[in-house]
Amino acid sequence: MTLEVRDLSIRFGGVAAVTNMSLDVNAREIVGLIGPNGAGKTTFINCIAGVAQPDTGAASWNGRAILGLSPADLLRLGVARTFQSVVSLHDLTVLDLVKLGAAAHARRGRGFLSQFFGSDKAVDEEICESLLAPLNLVDVANSPIQTLSYGQRKSVDLARALACEPQLLYLDEPVAGLTFQEGLNMGAVIRSVRDRFGCSVVMVEHKMDVVMSTCDRIVVMAHGARIFEGTPAETQKDAEVRRVYLGDA
Amino acid sequence: MTKRSFLVALALAIGFAVVGFESGRFWAYLVYSVAIASIGALSLNILIGYCGQITFAQGALIGVGAYGAGIAGNAGWGAASLLVGAVCSALVSLLIGLPALRLRGLYFAISTLAAQFILNYLFKILQPLTNGVSGLVVKPLMLFGRPANDEQYAVICVGLLFLSWLVLTRIIQTNVGRAFLVVRESELVARGMGVDVARAKIQAFLLSGFFAGLCGGLIAFTSRLANPEAFEIGLSVDQTAMIIVGGLGSLGGSIIGAGFVTLLPEAIERLGELLPSADLISAFREMAFGILIILFLLLEPRGIVALARRIFARRGAAARTNLPDRASYGSGAISAQNGRKA
Numbered sequence A: 001m002t003l004e005v006r007d008l009s010i011r012f013g014g015v016a017a018v019t020n021m022s023l024d025v026n027a028r029e030i031v032g033l034i035g036p037n038g039a040g041k042t043t044f045i046n047c048i049a050g051v052a053q054p055d056t057g058a059a060s061w062n063g064r065a066i067l068g069l070s071p072a073d074l075l076r077l078g079v080a081r082t083f084q085s086v087v088s089l090h091d092l093t094v095l096d097l098v099k100l101g102a103a104a105h106a107r108r109g110r111g112f113l114s115q116f117f118g119s120d121k122a123v124d125e126e127i128c129e130s131l132l133a134p135l136n137l138v139d140v141a142n143s144p145i146q147t148l149s150y151g152q153r154k155s156v157d158l159a160r161a162l163a164c165e166p167q168l169l170y171l172d173e174p175v176a177g178l179t180f181q182e183g184l185n186m187g188a189v190i191r192s193v194r195d196r197f198g199c200s201v202v203m204v205e206h207k208m209d210v211v212m213s214t215c216d217r218i219v220v221m222a223h224g225a226r227i228f229e230g231t232p233a234e235t236q237k238d239a240e241v242r243r244v245y246l247g248d249a
Numbered sequence B: 001m002t003k004r005s006f007l008v009a010l011a012l013a014i015g016f017a018v019v020g021f022e023s024g025r026f027w028a029y030l031v032y033s034v035a036i037a038s039i040g041a042l043s044l045n046i047l048i049g050y051c052g053q054i055t056f057a058q059g060a061l062i063g064v065g066a067y068g069a070g071i072a073g074n075a076g077w078g079a080a081s082l083l084v085g086a087v088c089s090a091l092v093s094l095l096i097g098l099p100a101l102r103l104r105g106l107y108f109a110i111s112t113l114a115a116q117f118i119l120n121y122l123f124k125i126l127q128p129l130t131n132g133v134s135g136l137v138v139k140p141l142m143l144f145g146r147p148a149n150d151e152q153y154a155v156i157c158v159g160l161l162f163l164s165w166l167v168l169t170r171i172i173q174t175n176v177g178r179a180f181l182v183v184r185e186s187e188l189v190a191r192g193m194g195v196d197v198a199r200a201k202i203q204a205f206l207l208s209g210f211f212a213g214l215c216g217g218l219i220a221f222t223s224r225l226a227n228p229e230a231f232e233i234g235l236s237v238d239q240t241a242m243i244i245v246g247g248l249g250s251l252g253g254s255i256i257g258a259g260f261v262t263l264l265p266e267a268i269e270r271l272g273e274l275l276p277s278a279d280l281i282s283a284f285r286e287m288a289f290g291i292l293i294i295l296f297l298l299l300e301p302r303g304i305v306a307l308a309r310r311i312f313a314r315r316g317a318a319a320r321t322n323l324p325d326r327a328s329y330g331s332g333a334i335s336a337q338n339g340r341k342a
Ligand SMILES: Nc1ncnc2c1ncn2[C@@H]1O[C@H](COP(=O)(O)OP(=O)(O)O)[C@@H](O)[C@H]1O
Pocket: A012, A013, A015, A016, A017, A035, A036, A037, A038, A039, A040, A041, A042, A043, A044, B337, B339, B340, B341
């Protein structure tokens, strides 16, 4: 159950967005990926999430090469992601989106005819209990996503990703845009998700307090490359990290 | 679909069928005209309102169904010709939709405009099949050994409209329909969520085409004629007006919009008979749809349905389904960061 990324590089025209980036993630580990804006974090996630095609490098999940696979392929292998900005998916309700998420998972997807003729009641109840309750979304289960607060939408996106029972979860700035309290809650939720599902997590985040309290290990990126790696405590102490990232003189 | 909305729809369908059957030929004509237009509007709303694929070829697509059903009907296929027409349109719709796998938004819309004109041209020149500009005379459907009359058509059309609504409502509530909505908002997000975008679009085109064809077949049988003039771009515009006025992304709204757009000319005509300046009124009739479309797009792009909901909400009837704000309709506000070099 490990993710191994080796020497991954991608350029956009003249911009080297990611350069020779390597990353290992162990089973049940939460790795924080931090770095200033434009460091290449989202681009890196996109490369290993089947959205962007890196120029060079290799990546494997449980020994299987994953570069070049589509997001749908990756979901089938148990790799899911959330989005940095949530779309205001109009008329879909929370349950709609989570059910659609579950469909990406081979075992959880229901056949068309059973959906067409059958009732969703049992499925809805199961989703409410196992996914929405831990994320405080039961009250809004039938509300259109459009009507939810930004923080709730982030939770919905997480619930959608969790619905396909991922073993590896990429979270792109799960806390950005949330209030301080919502952010702390989200950090706690991420840890409990890891404990319940036993999945590995790669999380890109800016808010240092949340990163420090949530992650087991931290990787710092700047200008498309890794500049530091260590425990939260070591990261906070490192002078170079403080200089480029934490804004010390 | 809740039990309540099902029962309400059933009651309405029975009510209109009775009105169409019992109130004489003119009412029968009004009822089946609205029902047929509604089936077309449902079909178009699936494609534009739900899946976000803007098309201008709806008129010609309905025409394909009309010719398909008419030719099959004349060859003695009876009621099954409606199915023939629907399948023909579904296949042509798929063909029209193929560019949507590469093109997006306006570019695709323009390719459908081309399809509309090409198809209409084909209706005119495929003389042996379509009988050219003068049109194909369609034998009436036989019912109980006699040609169906207007009252019977009213009942048949309302029944088929109810069935179409039921089927589409159910499909919208499966993952197939949910995928349409995500594709409409953002193809990038849809892909990232594991939705097969190409498959969703193909399904939307097939589904929408099928019901457009059913609409066309019913036009052919009720008017006993399939002629190129009936399926020009004007029909596409009427159908688009129906879903914009009724409500994009609302099946019930499609039917309300179809009623509105079909009955408005009748009402204006009545008005014209009462007033002295008949010429002016009939000229206004031509403009009315254009003005309507623009007004709704500006003021309430989600149509009468949204308008009604808002009024009810203001009256305090606890807005259970909160309305999305119109500014963000279809804006697909995803961060451009999510996968540029896709
Ligand atoms: N599709 C693209 N085209 C051009 N430049 C891009 C593209 N995607 C990302 N970049 C550039 O790559 C760099 C890294 O961006 P990004 O991965 O979004 O950073 P982060 O998520 O760490 O803030 C930035 O300089 C950004 O402008």
